[in-house]
Amino acid sequence: MATLKDVAKETGFSITTVSRALNGYSDVSEETKLKIQKVADKLGYSPNILARSLVMKQSRTIGLIVSDIKRENIKDNFMYETLCGISDQLAELDYEFVLLSTSTSKQRNKTYKQLCAERQLDGVIIQGLKLEDPYLQEAVQSNTPCVLIDIPAEGENVGYVTSDQFESAKNAIKYLYRMGHRNIVFVNGSENAHVSKVRHRAYQEALKEVGLEYKEELVIVGDFSEEKSKHEMIPILLNNPSITAVFCASDVMALGVLQAARELQLKVPEHLSIIGFDNILLSRYVTPPLTTVGQFPYQMGVAATQMLVDLIEKKESAHVVEIKNKLILRDSVASIVSK
Amino acid sequence: MATLKDVAKETGFSITTVSRALNGYSDVSEETKLKIQKVADKLGYSPNILARSLVMKQSRTIGLIVSDIKRENIKDNFMYETLCGISDQLAELDYEFVLLSTSTSKQRNKTYKQLCAERQLDGVIIQGLKLEDPYLQEAVQSNTPCVLIDIPAEGENVGYVTSDQFESAKNAIKYLYRMGHRNIVFVNGSENAHVSKVRHRAYQEALKEVGLEYKEELVIVGDFSEEKSKHEMIPILLNNPSITAVFCASDVMALGVLQAARELQLKVPEHLSIIGFDNILLSRYVTPPLTTVGQFPYQMGVAATQMLVDLIEKKESAHVVEIKNKLILRDSVASIVSK
């Protein structure tokens, strides 16, 4: 591959001049600029980004640290959609990214700082880490810019984008209340995830606001798994015939609840109303189509990227962006006011 | 961040010795090795991969060139699943990757060669490019190793992984035949995709083998779109009441056909049998669950990665890997032998 040196030799100019010409510096005469450009094109010259990054100490590359790019999460295309948003926006801004898939154990082998330094990353987007993962702490303290998705943390160089989890979850539950439901189960994900904590709080708060009693036994942990949710749901349903509605912290878990209902011959929504969370693709196609709290992961990816690049380039920008969720009404909730 | 220099200064050894010690060369005494290692740990030294790549002329990084990481393709998690396979296997092999999203027009701005050279990529995996995309040609001619997914091309440094498209498509059609169907529509994707051509040929071949006549008017182009397929399907169904089955080159398009049937009050499978292709997540959840030709994109990703790394490291390996598809029987095909 052609290097600056080659272009220099071919044109007779020095490497320095060639470099400046190609980078559009103004202190090179138009004439030589043209000459150099022409030869560069002819030789198919393309700057070596590694060499450039080495000396410039910035790489126009960001790292995307994820822990959930696994097959198990495939139903939930949240990850994929944010990825698309990030990818698109990054291309727009002329950056590139490397995908750094990590696990809690891997994080012990290599520190966050090392990870960034190794590749001279200009910034990092983190998604799907567990709350206790070491990288989270390190990221906040580090001085390479970082934006988190759905994990609140702020700092000089750290921001996050999230959705209005709390409000939208509360709304969903109040909606159930307005539809006449008084005994509402909450199927939560894993308590390790920040979003789960928020949704749990929202559940409690919403109940309080409408004057319903919070009962520990109506909260179950579905671990974001269809199977587990189904499994946990059945006994609850059996033991509490008064239950008429379920609020799930994810659509995947709602699918599990749907199965549980089917197994117990409970009709949805006639006997049991269900609200999910995420608006995954499937939710529109199952029978009955799922009423759910829709998120906009693509937009979140775009926003995260924009924030990160602003951080990198020291532009003014908010350190917190909230993308509004939206309750999507379909057919899995029935009104029981008349009963 | 600590560099070799820092470690050298701290230990009193030369940079070279430190480098060799840390890279486990045998010509360094155990004692100094230990001493150096200790200081390196203390300082949190981590090699700068860029600098190393620059001199080693290899980066332990591969490029993943895709053109279809777009929101439109979100229903089809083929892309995402292969990505997972690639990511997992790459981590296994201790490589990293950058995602290079490209479009036909972008390919005019920067050649494939430049793309590889810029980042000193050791190899490339290509997925989802159009047959006429310039990068395809370039990739085959280039000498950086490359493996393609679902695009047949071979060479010294080029291989591909695919599934047994032809056989499995033929099987699906023969299955319809065995179930008594004699008028079978074929909904194809875009003719730009290699897989579409293969599936089209398979359709023709299968008909021939079972002694059915190939009729041009029973082939429609759905462009991999649900909408388009539905739209195209309706008139065909209206004009040809003898049609009893449809073979779709993708599940997404099968969904469109399903809608078309619903709109025309045709029951599936009683009045119309449908076979899809891909086994996308949705296919199991729609009503009725879709009989489909299942692919295994995760395994394809793993295989592609393994092949690429073998190519890079000059290990012996096949240049063509075929992952077998599997016909997944669900409820969208009915037998009409009795009629």
Place this chain on the structure above:
DNA sequence: CTGTTAGCGCCTTCAC
């Protein structure tokens, strides 16, 4: 065993 020298490809002073 260890250190010196050279260079990967690029950018940035600082002279001329």
Place this chain on the structure above:
DNA sequence: GTGAAGGCGCTAACAG
């Protein structure tokens, strides 16, 4: 306007 020199962090001969 242009060029020479130096250095980013690292590895690879080559001496000793």
